[in-house]
Amino acid sequence: MSKVNWSFYDDNGFTRIINVNGTMTGLGASMAVKEAINAAAEIMPHFVNMHELQQKASLVIQDLTGAEAGFIAASASAGISMSIAACITKTNVGLIEKLPQIDGQKNRVAVQMGHLCNYGASIEQAITLTGAEVSIIGQSTQVLDHQLEFAIEDGVIAALYVVSHHVVEYGQIPLKRFCEISHQANIPVIVDAASEYDLEKFLNDGADIVIYSGHKFLSGPTSGIVAGNKQLVKAAYMQNWGIARGMKIGKESIYGVMAALTAWKTRDHKAIRQQEKAALTLWLKACNGIKGIEATLNPDVTHNPLDRLKIQVDAAALGASAGAIALALSSYEPKIIARDHEVELGYIQLDPCNLDHGHAEIVSEALTNIFKQAHKGNLNEPNITDTRNAAIHAYLNWASD
Numbered sequence: 001m002s003k004v005n006w007s008f009y010d011d012n013g014f015t016r017i018i019n020v021n022g023t024m025t026g027l028g029a030s031m032a033v034k035e036a037i038n039a040a041a042e043i044m045p046h047f048v049n050m051h052e053l054q055q056k057a058s059l060v061i062q063d064l065t066g067a068e069a070g071f072i073a074a075s076a077s078a079g080i081s082m083s084i085a086a087c088i089t090k091t092n093v094g095l096i097e098k099l100p101q102i103d104g105q106k107n108r109v110a111v112q113m114g115h116l117c118n119y120g121a122s123i124e125q126a127i128t129l130t131g132a133e134v135s136i137i138g139q140s141t142q143v144l145d146h147q148l149e150f151a152i153e154d155g156v157i158a159a160l161y162v163v164s165h166h167v168v169e170y171g172q173i174p175l176k177r178f179c180e181i182s183h184q185a186n187i188p189v190i191v192d193a194a195s196e197y198d199l200e201k202f203l204n205d206g207a208d209i210v211i212y213s214g215h216k217f218l219s220g221p222t223s224g225i226v227a228g229n230k231q232l233v234k235a236a237y238m239q240n241w242g243i244a245r246g247m248k249i250g251k252e253s254i255y256g257v258m259a260a261l262t263a264w265k266t267r268d269h270k271a272i273r274q275q276e277k278a279a280l281t282l283w284l285k286a287c288n289g290i291k292g293i294e295a296t297l298n299p300d301v302t303h304n305p306l307d308r309l310k311i312q313v314d315a316a317a318l319g320a321s322a323g324a325i326a327l328a329l330s331s332y333e334p335k336i337i338a339r340d341h342e343v344e345l346g347y348i349q350l351d352p353c354n355l356d357h358g359h360a361e362i363v364s365e366a367l368t369n370i371f372k373q374a375h376k377g378n379l380n381e382p383n384i385t386d387t388r389n390a391a392i393h394a395y396l397n398w399a400s401d
């Protein structure tokens with residue numbers, strides 16, 4: 001079995017971590033590809049005209065997305081704010097300088113209620129910090145066409161659509177229809193596709209702007225990719241002269257994510273799927289025949305080409321709940337962070353996309369050990385309220401002795 005080299009963690013006094021949750025801001029997003037790392041290092045000691053650099057980035061983005069233009073923002077979240085701001089100001093520099101004050105300007109952004117998600121902060125705030133207001137359409141699990149049409153008549157300047165496992169999966173207006181309705185009223189559609197693989201689909205479905213994270217599947221430095229209609233993308237880029245100054249991206253991240261995008265084109269996606277499959281098979285084996293555990297391969301809900309292992313727990317038969325398994329994994333040495341957003345539903349998931357050499361084997365051993373402890377009744381049950389509020393506790397605990 002291959003040994004894991006933990007020296008980076010140990011030398012710095014960092015907690016050893018294995019990430020089987022997915023790309024997460026709180027864990028440093030993803031493992032950057034070497035092309036991105038090398039590019040970021042290469043540009044660091046040089047001056048460069050930033051408009052020229054972003055112009056080159058546009059060419060790379062155009063090539064991969066089919067968009068008319070694109071630029072690199074500090075994050076997808078920044079890209080959302082800049083795109084919304086673009087719909088308010090267009091390329092009017094006077095207005096750009098005034099945001100978030102927009103007296104007299106139309107400022108409403110139509111969003112389906114089920115799309116008002118939190119990805120580490122609320123998407124509503126990414127919209128409203130431009131000075132815009134959110135116009136909520138429909139209810140959580142049902143949105144009808146006329147509700148979008150009706151909202152659009154009331155001072156709407158943009159319609160925002162979110163593609164994500166963070167949003168409600170049914171009862172929403174499909175993107176193509178959402179674009180048709182919006183475009184009938186000349187309202188641009190902005191798609192948040194931060195964590196999606198497909199770099200062409202959403203523009204093809206009618207989006208005027210699509211936004212991706214550079215540090216999720218693309219494995220680049222922390223960044224956001226804004227692509228789409230040239231005039232609108234330009235207006236979004238121009239927000240750097242205004243509210244996006246505090247969302248500044250450095251040359252190293254721009255050049256780094258350009259390299260990640262280029263590498264994405266030639267990446268051996270099939271070989272990566274094979275590696276992921278090997279990890280999933282190993283974990284499936286560790287779950288096989290365990291009383292109280294039913295493990296299955298679970299395809300990604302937004303159709304990214306990947307499976308996760310879904311571990312459904314019969315708490316009475318196992319002697320521990322799904323939450324207790326997640327807690328035991330995160331208390332393991334090394335710390336194993338599982339995908340536990342839905343533990344109330346009696347399952348956790350293991351994501352194979354961010355594994356380093358030897359990680360899969362450690363996770364498999366951990367599962368075997370933890371299931372044994374569960375059968376003996378030795379696992380602690382988490383306080384579900386604490387689990388739900390853990391993200392806030394982590395902030396409050398920062399820099400406290």
Ligand SMILES: *Cc1c(COP(=O)(O)O)cnc(C)c1O
Nearest residue numbers: 075076077119164192194195213
């Ligand atoms: C991760 C994510 C974001 C935020 O992306 P950042 O690049 O980290 O700002 C926004 N929307 C969705 C749907 C996400 O998954």
